[in-house]
Amino acid sequence: MKKYLLTLAALSMVFTSTARKPRNARAQAVAETRETAAADSLRAVALRQADLIDSLKNMIYTAGRIAESRPEQKSAPAPVIDPEQAAADSIAALQLRLRPTKIESIFDTNGLTVIDTLTTDNDAVQVILYSDNSWKYIRNREIAKDSTIFEKYWDTTTLFPYREVDMSGMPKSVVIDLVDSLTSYHCPYQGSVHPRGKYGPRRRRQHQGVDLPLKMGDPVYATFCGRVRISQYNKGGYGNLVIIRHDNGLETYYGHLSERMVEPGQWVEAGQIIGLGGSTGRSTGPHLHFETRYYGQSFDPERLIDFKNGTLSRETFLLKKSFFSIYSNAGQDFDDEIANEEQDKQEAAEKAAMKYYKIRSGDTLGAIARRHGTTVANICRLNGIKSTTILRIGRSLRVR
Structure with a gap:
């Protein structure tokens, strides 16, 4: 009996010390529990991302193993190629690529x-994994050195370095390839x-791009992958201008x-x-000149x-020489921007001044003209x- 009483006394002391534990100690224990849960959550995210990385690595490794395991057919005789058929196949393939x-x-x-x-497996190609678990292929620029497209006529200060080009x-x-498995597009x-x-002649001036109205501060995106050739303020009318040269030889301009x-x-x-x-x-207003x-x-x-x-x-564009409808090696002519704004204001004023009248029974053109201070000829x-047109009841006539 004494043994059991001693055990009960010991348990009572333990419970009493626990009950008297300070509140701040309890709060600390709760905080530690929450920190542990947060750490476990981060570990779970990291594990999921690691699984995705491993999955992509396995995809790349498996593709390489399949390519290595394919039996070589060195002993097979080389097929006889008909030049005419090869040319026809090449044209057919090109037509397929050029289709809208x-x-x-x-x-x-x-x-x-x-x-x-x-x-x-290709050192020039890499896979980029983003934080939202999306991924894409890109060129490894350390291995895939830029071609001469980024060397010939390359000038980071002169707007038009092509003056000597005949x-x-x-x-x-x-034939210009716009996109492929490594080259993407964004509007x-x-x-x-x-x-x-x-694009085209505008008030006898040359408008060599398109104007896209936007709000001040809206993001403007690179259309294709490429290297920035110009990023400067242009006094010729472009304002803040970025020019990007792309792998296929095209350049895109982003003005204003x-x-x-x-x-x-x-x-x-x-x-x-x-x-x-x-x-x-x-x-004269926020817009992208492209x-x-x-x-x-x-x-x-x-x-x-x-x-x-x-x-x-x-995907593939057939650029015809005839598309260069405005022959110029010089820059954009922006002198008509103010004229455009004035015409917009004039048209808006004319539209606001327009007045219509709905024909009622007994109306004549003369009576309508006198009522609105105008002439029959003007109506x-x-x-x-x-002036001899029969007036139909309910029809609207513009009187101004």
């Missing part, structure tokens, strides 16, 4: 953190082209920016934010991009009718 297709913008990686960079020697058409800014901001976010010589990926929309230079050029020669960007829907029109001119 809608290519959506690549996913936006701005704001995402690169978790890991994985190698592949375009008369250019073939009638050039520079999605929106409708301004009705008076299309409020802010430039890239530097000359910097490599950018399609979809990277290269600046913010603005109204710098010779501009150009596409080949060896300094401009052509209509809408041949490549459906800006309203934000899609690329095709006929505004409505495309004659």
Whole structure:
């Protein structure tokens, strides 16, 4: 009996000390529990990301093993190739590549953190893994050295370094690959082209790009992967201007920016934010002036991009010499920007001044004209009718 009493006394002392434990000690214990839970959660996220990395590595490794395991057919005789058939197949393949297709913008990686960079069997190709578990292939720029496209006529200060290029020697058409498994696309800014901001002659001046109305500070994206050739303020009218040269020889221009976010010589990926929309230079309101050029020669960007829907029109582009409808090695002519604004104001004022009258029983053109302080001739001119036209009840006539 004494043994059991001693045991009960010991248990009572333990419970009493626990009950008298200070409140701050209990709070500390709760905090430690929460910290442990948070650490476990972070470990779980890290484990999931590690699993994804391992999965991608396994994909790359498996693909390499399959390629290595394929039996070589060294003993098989080389097939006899018919030159005419090969040419026909080549033309058919080219026609397939040139067919119209809608290519959506690549996913936006701005704001995402690169978790890991994985190698592949090809040292020039890498896999980039982002913090949202998305991934994509890119070129390893340390291995895949830039071609002469980024050396010949490369100038980070002169807007147009192609003045010595003789375009008369250019073939009638050039095949240009726009996207492939490593080269992506992103719409520079999605929106409708301004009705008076299309490519082509405008008030006897040359408009060598398209104008996309936007809000001040809206992000502007690199259309294709490439290297920044120009990032500077241009006094000729472009304002803050970024020019990117791409692997295929094309250059894209981004003008009137409020802010430039890239530097000359910097490599950018399609979809990277290269600046913010603005109204710098010779501009009367916020918009993006966007150009596409080949060896300094401009052509209509809408041949490549459906800006309203934000899609690329095709994977491979047949650039014809005839597309250079405005022959100029010089810059954009922005002198009509003010004239555009004045015309917009005039049209808005005319629209506001328009007045209509709904015909009622017993009305005549003379009575309507006197009532609104105008003439029958003016009403006929505004409505495309004659003074002898029969007036129909309920029809609206423009009287001013």
